[in-house]
Amino acid sequence: MIKSCFILESGSTEKGVFPFYQRLTIGRHSTNDVTLADRMVSKQHAVVGRVKGRIVVKDLGSRNGTFVNGEKVEKAILLSGDRVKIGSTVLRFFREEESGKTDLDGSSTTSRGVQQLGEYLIEAGIVDEFTLLRVLGEEEKSQTIDQMLLGTGILDDLSIARSLAKQLKVPLIRLKNREIPQEVTSLIPVKVAKTHLLVPVKKSEGKLLLAMANPLDSDAIQALRLMTRMKIEVAVAPREDILEAFVRIYPVEFLDQVLQGAPDDDEVTIDL
Numbered sequence: 001m002i003k004s005c006f007i008l009e010s011g012s013t014e015k016g017v018f019p020f021y022q023r024l025t026i027g028r029h030s031t032n033d034v035t036l037a038d039r040m041v042s043k044q045h046a047v048v049g050r051v052k053g054r055i056v057v058k059d060l061g062s063r064n065g066t067f068v069n070g071e072k073v074e075k076a077i078l079l080s081g082d083r084v085k086i087g088s089t090v091l092r093f094f095r096e097e098e099s100g101k102t103d104l105d106g107s108s109t110t111s112r113g114v115q116q117l118g119e120y121l122i123e124a125g126i127v128d129e130f131t132l133l134r135v136l137g138e139e140e141k142s143q144t145i146d147q148m149l150l151g152t153g154i155l156d157d158l159s160i161a162r163s164l165a166k167q168l169k170v171p172l173i174r175l176k177n178r179e180i181p182q183e184v185t186s187l188i189p190v191k192v193a194k195t196h197l198l199v200p201v202k203k204s205e206g207k208l209l210l211a212m213a214n215p216l217d218s219d220a221i222q223a224l225r226l227m228t229r230m231k232i233e234v235a236v237a238p239r240e241d242i243l244e245a246f247v248r249i250y251p252v253e254f255l256d257q258v259l260q261g262a263p264d265d266d267e268v269t270i271d272l
Contacts, residue, residue: 002146005117005145006018007092008089011090011091026045026086027044029044045060045062046060059073069082096113114145164236168236170235171235172235174241176244184208187203187230192227201235208228208231208233215235
């Protein structure tokens with residue numbers, strides 16, 4: 001789900017990686033997505049957004065300016081590897097290629113993107129080579145950027161959800177121990193919920209509220225709008241919350257999935 005991010009290479013803030021989705025603000029004030037405690041940084045210093053498929057950084061009339069690769073800019077298109085300097089902070093931009101193609105050597109753009117981001121993180125001193133190799137070697141299949149960042153402990157499910165909610169201006173909800181009526185959960189088949197990592201939370205006056213790990217999944221939202229004939233409202237929930245909720249609200253379906261294919265002479269124990 002994370003396709004772009006900014007990596008802190010130097011500066012006053014402690015956080016190492018800032019995911020970018022649609023719009024990210026940078027400045028000294030605490031309401032920004034990236035808050036920099038630096039007197040050389042304006043309260044609302046710069047904004048990064050998407051313009052016709054490109055990622056653009058724009059200075060917001062700051063006193064000391066915004067620099068890309070050492071050049072002062074008012075507005076600039078960012079390419080993967082570019083360095084943005086604001087005050088004394090340097091943020092390196094990373095963007096994964098979005099073609100999803102496989103090269104002749106069998107490597108996908110996703111795996112190459114993970115490798116490139118890993119190199120950037122090592123250069124920034126956020127992770128060491130040993131840790132990165134350990135994480136990338138844990139899975140036989142190629143990892144996504146999300147899995148790599150989670151595996152190294154740089155980000156967690158909750159921080160990713162918070163970034164999504166703030167940038168997309170949608171609510172963040174927690175699902176742990178939340179009771180959801182069966183009349184609501186029955187609106188979405190378990191296969192659809194599991195495939196798209198979403199949980200129906202509440203229905204009211206022709207509206208259905210969905211908790212989604214990826215609220216940018218517009219195809220799922222449109223399909224569910226047609227399936228339920230209801231207006232779909234979206235909130236963000238941490239991925240681990242959604243997985244935990246699946247077992248609580250679809251216990252029979254998950255039990256059937258586990259039992260299917262299990263040898264008759266094997267004992268299967270599940271905590272429901």
